[in-house]
Amino acid sequence: MAVFARCKATSAQYGMATTSEDPTWEYGFRGKPLCETETLAGLPSGSHQEACVRLGCDRTGHPATGTQMLRAAATCRLLLVLRPVTLCVPHVTSGPGKICTSEGLVASKSNSSIEQDHRRQGDLVVKGFKRLFGKYHPFSRRDPYYRSIHGTLSADQVNLKMDSLKQLPFDLLSLGQPMISLVQLLVGDQLISDPNSAFKVILNTQSALDKAMKKIQSAIYVICPKPLPSTLTRNNDQHLKELKSFRLDHLYHLVTEKTLFETVLVFNRSYELIQQLELSTEQYEDPIDVHFATRLLLERAHLFAKGITSAYMWLVGSEFDLVQQDWALQTDKLDERLKELLCFINQASNNEEDRSSGSEPPSKSLIQLSRSLIPIFKLSRLFFKRLSKRGMNMKKLPLFTELRSDQLEFLSESSANVHNHVKEFMRLLRMSYAGDEGFICDCLIQRADKINSIFETASCLIHIYIVPHVPDTDGFPIQTYYRSWLVSWRTQFSLAMQHLTDAPKLFENPGLESQDSSSSFLDLPFNQLTIAEEN
Structure with a gap:
């Protein structure tokens, strides 16, 4: 893939390994399927590795089934993609009437050389990103992650919470997979060489992201009730197992303020990059610096990966794992x-x-x-x-x-x-x-x-x-x-x-x-x- 070639070409600049045997490059950019041993061995040390080791087990700590491992491998791929990509910003320069491709080749750019349908497609993409940004921003005037009122739960409500809690890791995965596609498209060569095709894929990706975020939005409403002013519930919930407020309150924070907040900031950086590339009729009002815009996008993608990993840890980690986070x-x-x-x-x-x-x-x-x-x-x-x-x-x-x-x-x-x-x-x-x-x-x-x-x-x-x-x-x-x-x-x-x-x-x-x-x-x-x- 072009992204793989470009990242290898720039890896020396950032002091990174360039051999194809490196599992991060192999699995992150060539899309090679991951088996169980590769999934666990190919990860760097630290929180990413800890999360993915847990992905090899079910919620009780027993070995995962084949289906669970396939899902685990997909989540590991998310981390393997976004981790190196944050270090692989190509050297890009820009100037009046010029734009740089990822290979550093300066192409003359004028209104006549870019078809209007490219910009119309770009307008739709920018509009889609802005719509998602406003719809899911956790600090907007209308709170998109409303929490239900805490109260005594019936047996059916407990079962509903447990089902939603077990499904949430896969909902997070369904958010991570299209995010990989989005980031690769935005930093790849296709956006420059074939904007129309890239924009069509991005529009479909926006739809997938919207569905995934809506699922997470619904799950948060069910799983994470608003804490009562009284501390009575926190002092008397030892029987609630996975549904203790300690786990759920922290989970709410990690999902909304870390994972989804970084998601909408990726949207923001995405449409700003498109505007700076002049692939939209909407002009970018600040000074244009494509290299810096690309770096900002990849930094947000990296923070998104950290957020989704942390959220997963709070879903599958033991209570003693969780209290040790700091x-x-x-x-x-x-x-x-x-x-x-x-x-x-x-x-x-x-x-x-x-x-x-x-x-x-x-x-x-x-x-x-x-x-x-x-x-x-x-x-x-x-x-x-x-x-x-x-x-x-x-x-x-x-x-x-x-x-x-x-x-x-x-x-x-x-x-x-x-x-x-x-x-x-x-x-x-x-x-x-x-x-x-x-x-x-x-x-x-x-x-x-x-x-x-x-x-x-x-x-x-x-x-x-x-x-x-x-x-x-x-x-x-x-x-x-x-x-x-x-x-x-x-x-x-x-x-x-x-x-x-x-x-x-x-x-x-x-x-x-x-x-x-x-x-x-x-x-x-x-x-x-x-x-x-x-x-």
């Missing part, structure tokens, strides 16, 4: 805060030794207090890293547990809340150069107490509701291992907290400061705390 990001942030803390301690220690600088250095007591925060930082980071390792999470955890939505939300937000408190630690320490050290010490301990409370609740929920669902592997008692690990972790965190709360003794009795900071009673005896050094 853990990796927050763990990286905790890594950065730990580096900041170590840097602060080193700088403060150097200033304390060298008093030639004009500013008053922190006291030895505050430096010791700062050191006592290191285990808390490390243990906080370790909690999220260890429990999100694939060792626990890849063992086919069930789709739902007995956790309520408010408890699931608590676990989901726990990593961000811990990071916010840790970030406040650093702000308080930086204030120590000019503030009351005793007051700062009290504030640090209050923050640490809040972190301790978060972990106490989170570890309890995981111990009671998650660990019992982790199956043993090859005779190894994984449940026993995680129970023991959580107990050990709690013991070590309690020890770290105890040393931190002893810190005020240093400010009340400066004589307790050790001449050798390494022997201070505030330095934790972490001979057995190798747990804190795990990565």
Whole structure:
């Protein structure tokens, strides 16, 4: 295909592989059918891979049927197409009276050289994109994704919701497939070489997209009711299985504000590109830059692919998968805060030794207090890293547990809340150069107490509701291992907290400061705390 050739020609510019053996190129642009092993092996690492690994299983985690795998392969193709295409923007220049093809050949362009029926067809395409944009934009004056009122459900209503929930992945797939065709047409050579044929295909594609979005619109109305002002439903829905508000509220957000919002923005970028190519009688009002317009279109297509993948994950992921969606990001942030803390301690220690600088250095007591925060930082980071390792999470955890939505939300937000408190630690320490050290010490301990409370609740929920669902592997008692690990972790965190709360003794009795900071009673005896050094 021309698209494949063009992307290979420009791949060197973007540092990409150019061999036909590369599965992304092979399956993304040549349209070769995907078998099960190719589907899973050909994906890059990250969220795309995770979603498609799940596509190999049914909603209970069991191996998928042949039909399900065929549908999975089609969705994988969507991700394989849109991921590389976002990196393959051709070099395009434009100027007065000129237009560039994807091969970079400048063709003279005038009104007489372009047939009027091309532009009339282009007008219909632009009009179609604008109609879809106005009809499905989630932030328009008329909300196109109205949510039904939450209430007590009859057995028939529950069955209807479950049927719609099971159908929604295929509705998302029916949206993704025509999107592939649309993007390939718009960035391919046919739009320049044979506009009429391209426009006919695009008009048919618009019709398919309209039908797919209408199905998703109807499904969202049935599946995702509007939450009640009261929190009672979130605190009493442990029996609702896949229909808990935690899953459905996030699903609504991902489908409407990520997937469908990016879809309508693709429509917007599509008709702008057509206008800039002067294939419509509607003139583009801003300065023309076809290269930039193409890049914007492909960026939106990439975000659409990410949105549809995330939405799928919230349909098929286990509850423990879902609460961890933000853990990796927050763990990286905790890594950065730990580096900041170590840097602060080193700088403060150097200033304390060298008093030639004009500013008053922190006291030895505050430096010791700062050191006592290191285990808390490390243990906080370790909690999220260890429990999100694939060792626990890849063992086919069930789709739902007995956790309520408010408890699931608590676990989901726990990593961000811990990071916010840790970030406040650093702000308080930086204030120590000019503030009351005793007051700062009290504030640090209050923050640490809040972190301790978060972990106490989170570890309890995981111990009671998650660990019992982790199956043993090859005779190894994984449940026993995680129970023991959580107990050990709690013991070590309690020890770290105890040393931190002893810190005020240093400010009340400066004589307790050790001449050798390494022997201070505030330095934790972490001979057995190798747990804190795990990565």
